[in-house]
Amino acid sequence: MExxxxxxxxxxxxAIATLLMGVVMRILHWPFSEGIIFISFAAILILYGLRFLKKEEKKTVDLIKMALVLFWTTNGLLTILDFTHTLFFQIGTAFTFIAWFAMEGTSYFMSKEDGVKNSTTEIIWNFVMVIGVITLICGGLMKLLTWDYAIPTLTLGLTIVTSYILKDIFTAPNNNEDDINNEELYS
Structure with a gap:
């Protein structure tokens, strides 16, 4: 599916961009961050669940992605509620992420149409996304090790990833003849 x-x-x-902004707010100890994170996790779970139910043909990778979203969002919701026993959901998230990455991985971000190559701009933006994720991981590790500049590194990574997501939301997609009717949305 395109x-x-x-x-x-x-x-x-x-919802994901809002979640990332809530995480930045929490890192900076701003008020209402936990509420924003909670609502974002709940919105992601509900919206992705509706998206999954709307799919006519459910492949194995679709089931794995749904399980990944279920484990990840449930862990996030329970963590915000200070539920102490979230290890099951963290392990479930890890295993489903590994399974998804093995089945789909980075090809998720590439063009799925035969014979169509990604533009240079798309490749650059995907590279920026990878840099943002790496910066997030490094910032998280630096925070765990209580190193200097951990919060600026985390904030930079979150800003890069959020800008990637917002760019995708606000850029107009290329209209192909197939996309005019939005068959999946109206069937």
Missing amino acids: NSKKAFRNPIRA
């Missing part, structure tokens, strides 16, 4: 035909694509991305 990225442009996925149901609830922009609302899910907006």
Whole structure:
């Protein structure tokens, strides 16, 4: 299924961007951050669940992605609620992420159409996303080790990833003849 035909694509991305902004707010100890994170996790779970139910043909990778979202969002919701026994959900998230990465991995970000190559701009933006994720991981490790500049590194990584998501939300997709009717959204 092409990225442009996925149901609830922009609302899910907006919820993820809001989640990342809530995480930045929590790192900076701003008020209402936990509420924003909680609502974002709940929105992601509900929207992705509706998207999954709307799919006519459910492949194994679709089931794995749904399980990944379920484990990840449930862990996030329970962590915000200070539930202490979230290890099961963390392990479930790890295993489903590994399974998803093994089955789909980085090809998720590349063009799925035969014979169509990604533009230089898309490749650069995907590279920026990878840099953002690496910066996030480094910032998280630096925070765990209580190193200097951990919070600026985390904030930079979150800003890069959030800008990537917002760019996808607000850029107009290329209209192909197949996309005009939005068959998945109206069937």
